[in-house]
Amino acid sequence: MTYKAETPEEYINQLPEDRKQPITKLNELIKKNMPKGLEAGMSYGMLGYYVPKSIYPDGYHCKPFPPLPFISLASQKNFIALYHSGMYAKKELYNWFVEEYPKHCKYKLDMGKSCVRFKKMEDIPYDLIEELLGKMSVEEWIEIYEKSIKK
Template sequence: MVSSAAATVSEYLEELPAERRAVISKVRALVRKHMPKGYVEAMGWGMIFWSIPLKRYPDTYNGKPLGYVALAAQKNNYTIYLMGPAISDKQDAALRGAYKRAGKKLDMGKCCLHFRKFEDLHVEAVAEAIASFPVELYLEHYEKTRPPKPGKKAA
């Protein structure tokens, strides 16, 4: 299941086979436990999605809530999308270093961390990656990646 048409997280979980639901539920609990205040959980892009609501930050490049973390059951694995390491070299190095020190295999692109079972995750490193970007800090990093608005000079 690469993308879901479920309107709610509950619907998404219900449509998963029991074994896959158990893994997604466990990772979801980890994410929720370490998610800084200000992010909201909903369905987005066919997966469980934590974002900054448009009410808080409407100036996104696509008019949709600014995503921070997402979680999905894919066809052959699970994926947790972590935007912190994608926009912070320091956080990326910390996550990669933690996996290396633990002797765990890291299957990660720029932000997508793939795993086949919950035990493949380095729980502490993932928790730290999630917890380390309060909304204000994330917005600060995000805004540095945006082109300057007309009439304003880049910082």
């Protein structure tokens, strides 16, 4: 679902009641534990946690005017989506998450290459997400990103 919001607060305020608490909790968890150097705000219509232009002036290759995205959080029609670009770009990190997930949740993992879909609000693995946030630095993300984009 698309929400027209200029700020994370506006985004959260537009959410259905059953989504406000888990999105707020995830947003606070991410802001508290995200890699040093990231900034939080809105990115591509979602809550975004990105590498600011002051650190990486080139921005994102598809649209170089916004900053380089790293993590995004969105309320979709049937789930909450957590996007982590590091899991898409680094197979070892993806594999680690897939292996750890069943230790933290009773429901089957619903995941794309970088998107984890949470359909059961009561079974979001906050502790696992916190651990994931410490697995990649901004510097490592930029290095991986440049290797894959700037060939």
